[in-house]
Amino acid sequence: MADTGQGSKKKRKTGAPERMDIRTIARFANVSIATVSRTINRVPTVNPKIAKRVWEVIEELDYFPNTQARALVSGRSWILGLIVSEITNPFFPELIQGFEDIAVEHGYEILVSSTNHDPKRMSHCIRRMLERKVDGVAVMTFGIEAPLLEQLAQRKVPLVFIDVGPDGPGINVLKVDYRHGIRQGVQHLAALGHRKIAFLRGPMGLHSAQSRLDAFSESMRECGITPDPAWILQGEHTLEGGMAAMQQLLAAKNMPTAVMCSNDMTAIGVLHTMYRAGLRVPDDLSVIGFDNIHMAEVTIPPLTTVQMSRFDLARAAVTALRACAEATEKPTQKREYSIQTDLVVRESTGFPKGTMKELRKKRPAKK
Amino acid sequence: MADTGQGSKKKRKTGAPERMDIRTIARFANVSIATVSRTINRVPTVNPKIAKRVWEVIEELDYFPNTQARALVSGRSWILGLIVSEITNPFFPELIQGFEDIAVEHGYEILVSSTNHDPKRMSHCIRRMLERKVDGVAVMTFGIEAPLLEQLAQRKVPLVFIDVGPDGPGINVLKVDYRHGIRQGVQHLAALGHRKIAFLRGPMGLHSAQSRLDAFSESMRECGITPDPAWILQGEHTLEGGMAAMQQLLAAKNMPTAVMCSNDMTAIGVLHTMYRAGLRVPDDLSVIGFDNIHMAEVTIPPLTTVQMSRFDLARAAVTALRACAEATEKPTQKREYSIQTDLVVRESTGFPKGTMKELRKKRPAKK
């Protein structure tokens, strides 16, 4: 009777814990729902004494606001989307972890999707994110098709890409300096005496794969070596791709003395194929990877690879997205985010076979 | 004027694409919003002709319903939570992938969180899921602390656990038959002539880790071998844990001839430590893993391991959650979900050193 008239739709047992909403808090704290809302949102004009009382009730009743309602009215979901190529490539979980940590730290939830390089899936992904009204999307696929991209851009969701992306308001691009790490890799190889260096590239059409290859070719020329097109093969960024490419190399008459891979998975595939062939790394072939996934420390032998910080990548992505999402009108001047790469030398690289054999480094038996 | 009276809050330029909501669709299709809603939700009583018209308008305008609003009123978010221990252990991404695929297939979005075995994180995770009003949570951590669990259970969210969990309505447990695969592993080892078999267990307190160890001990006894407590070490389910444990084993006077690991990461750590020590697998030590992650195919040597299907796990989890979430009142009789495990023999296992040397299998040089 004294009820405000809201439908007592369900049972209403005595003492039964009633619907936990902002109204309940308001009633218990003897204030209006507006005040509760303001308290929760830390609007500074709330009387501290009252705020304290409200917080106490909130604690007491273990209340938390309904995200859906909040999102509905405010237009912000506090969800950030993250699209990756393949969650099963260890590079990405490490990235996702960082992204989650940083996003959560700032009050966001994340929606992760793996496209497996399938445009259909990618499209579906984007659609799902749009439906969930994400406040921004990080497209960490190292490449994306133009049409899909438009699908996103047109809805004017803040976006962040790696390497390349269209220009526009709310669109950010994280520039990765592949050159630095890859050049170090090539120079490292050259310094050891390698001239016959193959490159196992990533998928065609992937922008980052192309960038890595370009960085390789250029670095080679810097070192006075002309890259041989016959030694540029498809590694597909997968274990299987690496194995297949290495088999091709093995089958050819002219073998390189070193191979650089577009990512660590490919390199691990190479290592395995060498093992299968009864050949030794680095004695018979030097191998360099790219990414420096955790596993690279324990491959046999441990992998020399180019490190790209997933944490930096994650942080830059979240930062960029937040900057857009939380921008107060002003189209903040676009910040440049740049990610460094660096060579990590382990034990999969050595002198080319037959040369300077006398100098060949003895590997210590124990760590 | 003829307007329904809704605030024309913002600009209203002629021809400017107006707010895309259910009302717009209703207007274009000349029906009420209720009819549009029914059409979208495929309520069978809608006149097919009208439905068709509505769908056309929807297509035309590329409309999709606002998930937040829908969730707010219906009380269902169509989001499933997935809590895993460590996303950086390759077992989990493979699981997540399956979970995502199956969930999306049924119209759900997923919220993944990685706890890193940290109870604080786990608690925070659960809180976040509750706040987002998930329709169910799959706790795939292979172990969980009781208090946290209550936090979830009390909110009566449908839950699914692995191995063990509290009893209650809406709480499901996926039973994994560790015994089968592990017994096969022990028998395989025993058949090769091993009697000195170590076990590298997972984290203390992790229920599944205990189950795996129990299965091991029991299988050993079945084979007439008494497991030696000195050979049961902590592998922690990590690369580093595996390496450390193996080093301990190496330092001890009495070496086992084989070691079973509680997961593949541990086994890979073992492989690496053996390599570091200049010892060979399986010649000097046989190694068996658990999980059969993709990478296990390309370790050096390829890992003999116990396979547990992440896909089955994922499917069972989603199925169980859906059954609860979509249950129409009736507390559906609890279904039993059971997951099989099986040994996959590769090349990390062989005859124990010194015995039956003459029989030692020649490994083919090529695949």
Place this chain on the structure above:
DNA sequence: CTGAAAGCGCTAACAA
């Protein structure tokens, strides 16, 4: 079979 209208829980004007 269809439409009108009452909210879902919350935020944000606008008043007081």
Place this chain on the structure above:
DNA sequence: TTGTTAGCGCTTTCAG
């Protein structure tokens, strides 16, 4: 500084 109130976009009785 606080309260009142009008929606956010949708589902769902309840009439027609």
